[in-house]
Amino acid sequence: MSTIPYKIYLEESEMPKAWYNVRGDMKKKPAPILNPATLKPVTLDELSGIFCRELAEQELDDTSRFIEIPEEIRNFYRMYRPSPLVRAYCLEEKLQTPAHIYYKFEGNNTSGSHKLNSAIAQAYYAKKQGLKGVTTETGAGQWGTALSMACSYFDLDCQVYMVKVSYEQKPFRREVMRTYGAKVTPSPSMETEVGRRINAEFPGTTGSLGCAISEAVEAATSQEGYRYVLGSVLSQVLLHQSVIGLETKAALDKYGIKADMIIGCAGGGSNLGGLISPFAGEILRGEANYEIIAVEPASCPSLTRGKYAYDFCDTGKVCPLAKMYTLGSGFIPSANHAGGLRYHGMSSVVSELYDQGILTARSVEQTSVFEAAEMFARVEGILPAPESSHAIRVAIDEALKCKETGEEKNIVFGLTGTGYFDMVAYQKYNDGEMTDYVPSDEELQKSFAKLPKVD
Amino acid sequence: MSTIPYKIYLEESEMPKAWYNVRGDMKKKPAPILNPATLKPVTLDELSGIFCRELAEQELDDTSRFIEIPEEIRNFYRMYRPSPLVRAYCLEEKLQTPAHIYYKFEGNNTSGSHKLNSAIAQAYYAKKQGLKGVTTETGAGQWGTALSMACSYFDLDCQVYMVKVSYEQKPFRREVMRTYGAKVTPSPSMETEVGRRINAEFPGTTGSLGCAISEAVEAATSQEGYRYVLGSVLSQVLLHQSVIGLETKAALDKYGIKADMIIGCAGGGSNLGGLISPFAGEILRGEANYEIIAVEPASCPSLTRGKYAYDFCDTGKVCPLAKMYTLGSGFIPSANHAGGLRYHGMSSVVSELYDQGILTARSVEQTSVFEAAEMFARVEGILPAPESSHAIRVAIDEALKCKETGEEKNIVFGLTGTGYFDMVAYQKYNDGEMTDYVPSDEELQKSFAKLPKVD
Numbered sequence A, B: 001m002s003t004i005p006y007k008i009y010l011e012e013s014e015m016p017k018a019w020y021n022v023r024g025d026m027k028k029k030p031a032p033i034l035n036p037a038t039l040k041p042v043t044l045d046e047l048s049g050i051f052c053r054e055l056a057e058q059e060l061d062d063t064s065r066f067i068e069i070p071e072e073i074r075n076f077y078r079m080y081r082p083s084p085l086v087r088a089y090c091l092e093e094k095l096q097t098p099a100h101i102y103y104k105f106e107g108n109n110t111s112g113s114h115k116l117n118s119a120i121a122q123a124y125y126a127k128k129q130g131l132k133g134v135t136t137e138t139g140a141g142q143w144g145t146a147l148s149m150a151c152s153y154f155d156l157d158c159q160v161y162m163v164k165v166s167y168e169q170k171p172f173r174r175e176v177m178r179t180y181g182a183k184v185t186p187s188p189s190m191e192t193e194v195g196r197r198i199n200a201e202f203p204g205t206t207g208s209l210g211c212a213i214s215e216a217v218e219a220a221t222s223q224e225g226y227r228y229v230l231g232s233v234l235s236q237v238l239l240h241q242s243v244i245g246l247e248t249k250a251a252l253d254k255y256g257i258k259a260d261m262i263i264g265c266a267g268g269g270s271n272l273g274g275l276i277s278p279f280a281g282e283i284l285r286g287e288a289n290y291e292i293i294a295v296e297p298a299s300c301p302s303l304t305r306g307k308y309a310y311d312f313c314d315t316g317k318v319c320p321l322a323k324m325y326t327l328g329s330g331f332i333p334s335a336n337h338a339g340g341l342r343y344h345g346m347s348s349v350v351s352e353l354y355d356q357g358i359l360t361a362r363s364v365e366q367t368s369v370f371e372a373a374e375m376f377a378r379v380e381g382i383l384p385a386p387e388s389s390h391a392i393r394v395a396i397d398e399a400l401k402c403k404e405t406g407e408e409k410n411i412v413f414g415l416t417g418t419g420y421f422d423m424v425a426y427q428k429y430n431d432g433e434m435t436d437y438v439p440s441d442e443e444l445q446k447s448f449a450k451l452p453k454v455d
Helices: A053-060 A071-080 A089-095 A116-128 A142-154 A164-169 A171-179 A193-201 A209-221 A235-254 A270-284 A348-355 A366-380 A386-405 A423-430 A441-448 B053-060 B071-080 B089-095 B116-128 B142-154 B164-169 B171-179 B193-201 B209-221 B235-254 B270-284 B348-355 B366-380 B386-405 B423-430 B441-448
Strands: A018-020 A066-068 A085-087 A100-105 A133-138 A157-163 A183-187 A226-228 A261-265 A291-297 A307-312 A321-326 A360-364 A410-415 B018-020 B066-068 B085-087 B100-105 B133-138 B157-163 B183-187 B226-228 B261-265 B291-297 B307-312 B321-326 B360-364 B410-415
Touching: A018 A235, A018 A270, A053 A116, A053 A235, A071 A116, A085 A235, A089 A100, A089 A366, A089 A386, A100 A235, A100 A386, A116 A133, A116 A142, A116 A235, A133 A142, A133 A209, A142 A157, A142 A171, A142 B366, A157 A164, A157 A171, A157 A209, A164 A171, A164 A183, A171 A183, A171 B423, A183 A209, A193 A209, A209 A226, A235 A270, A235 A348, A235 A410, A261 A270, A261 A386, A270 A291, A270 A348, A270 A410, A291 A386, A321 A348, A360 A366, A360 A386, A366 A386, A366 A423, A366 B142, A386 A410, A423 B171, B018 B235, B018 B270, B053 B116, B053 B235, B071 B116, B085 B235, B089 B100, B089 B366, B089 B386, B100 B235, B100 B386, B116 B133, B116 B142, B116 B235, B133 B142, B133 B209, B142 B157, B142 B171, B157 B164, B157 B171, B157 B209, B164 B171, B164 B183, B171 B183, B183 B209, B193 B209, B209 B226, B235 B270, B235 B348, B235 B410, B261 B270, B261 B386, B270 B291, B270 B348, B270 B410, B291 B386, B321 B348, B360 B366, B360 B386, B366 B386, B366 B423, B386 B410
Parallel strands: A100 A410, A133 A157, A133 A226, A157 A183, A261 A291, A261 A410, A291 A360, B100 B410, B133 B157, B133 B226, B157 B183, B261 B291, B261 B410, B291 B360
Antiparallel strands: A018 A066, A085 A100, A307 A321, B018 B066, B085 B100, B307 B321
């Protein structure tokens, strides 16, 4: 019998007191974000019109290695953190693998995912700046729920533009947000100029994250005392999410476990970036080595098939441009795609780390993802979010490889959240009606052709 | 700053190794359950036709104080236990109360409630006896989900009769059960004799727990290698749920906290009975005193307005009779009732403890319950199950009394689960469409008139 418990909980006193900014350890920094009007690096003043001042500062800070977590945020973290690092004894048994599998479980809070880690930080800085409220977009609904919870805690108004297809498929997500006092609008709506324009251009569209972002930015910049907040992609979000990786590393260190492999699902990159940050930092500083794998859906393969180029972060082209692995800001994953992770681009920090070879990437098809999800749910007792299940898929694949080779690798993956509000996707899978889709090269080339020209 | 953390987690080594059977400490025992055919106390052999042998033994054992938890069950418990005892710092701050509020949170598992504690025990004994599968009923769906998870873990067939109104209102609950491999049938169905009879007698009925129990019992006794299992009411279930109270007491003792008041919601009594058992034991042994409060819905008030009498446990009258506080086995709460806890009777152990004055009871109306739920969700970051919110309501009321009197009481309540699959009820509340209902005395008298005549 091993002495490693099923769930490793840090003490509250062992929780991180500062976020880790991996950019501080990167010799080659991610390319600067550009003002869409001038195509010049955006200034702090320009960025402060969209984001809260302190968040704009964090966005542009690529030198500080650590940024203190304000006490108010640490107190909120204590309501649902530290999150457990779980030893997947039952999954190992089921797979009959010599590998040791660990997962960092971020789903034990009502938002159901890791998104709350950044939501509370962004709400805090908005409150501190004396704002009335914030606007945002949400796709699957995890980010919108997290932000609603955070705003309710700090008594801020919260306006959420929810991708229309999710708004209709996930009425209960909407109700959770309403219970936390948020105003939820299906996107594209008729409430913003950009929404009306998109509705006119694509009648009957069920929306996309890119559209919803444009609407939320417009709503923020056209109301006095409001700012826009975003749940992924941004460097500030990765900074806040570093709490995941810091706790993971502290828990592993506490038990003298050296990770061989770290696996995370990748949509915009917030969970992956947060999870891997401290490990990537060790690689960058030449202190250790890890195999880091980003897992993305085959139907939205920004890292494995995208271009590393400057692109718009939103469909309406109102946000700064970022250099990132991208499928083009007009790319919308096939309607049969049920598994989240549908953003066209990838965090510029993750993109640059990937370009430098600090991590590798793999794409997986959704039926195999739901197979892995079902197996995991049955043996580990947690019904995972479709997003998280991308990481489960690859963790299982790697554990099975260890079975063949006899290697006792320590595999660590991020279980970003639960699937309780994704039962429409599970139903499709249970009914045998789930299919796979991989975009053709032609489809991607057509999308790449619309990338902005930036020198 | 207090030294008590936000969340008290026991070490895995501190988890209970035996369940506590409060009946062992009761001088006056709960009245025996009766065979419905003979109206004589049911024998072990008779009971073993319905339940697994070892569970039947536990049901009838009113003398053993402790019963060892088999290692296989303890290993499963480790996947989601120990559950945290949370200090509700944020709720205290919101209420500006000098009281210290603690809650034992049982919702951190995919079934979303404490029900898994007994489900895994019942599935284990079924597997050990070499059975093929089990049948059960579910109302809100928590028990059915828990049993599906437990059966999937032990590779047992699981047949769930789900009250029709819930089956229709909660398609996602059904999908979770299906993901765990269970067969879910809306009740009353046309698959059993009793179902067909009830459908004929009450055309268009949306079902009740009592009907679903009858169907599940018939399904168990008419299939070779099947037994029936039940998620509440039974003494064996309270035994398994004592793990809640034992952990709670261990966590309080670890930090030198003496509870003044223990509050639990009460439907069939499984959570309440489990939570209070070790505390009630201390009262029974004259070692300590606590104020224990059972909270029930005003629309289904078995303790506060029921009769203490022998009654049928199910509508079809196929189960043993139990002496309990009951509204009559034909009582069905008003259709506007959204808050769970809709069983007509109360665990005979809880009933007898109540009759002996070990605990008191209080009934609350559902709009005030959802008000409390919303406040709790906003400050404590957990969206509670409607059931659990009954306890929250009274905990808040008591904390507000402390604010008036200045008393620093230690209030402990059971937060049995999360409300993620109860968003239809929350939507009703968010839309201002929730109403209250209290059955009239005439309605109850009419129901009492049908109680069986037992000397």
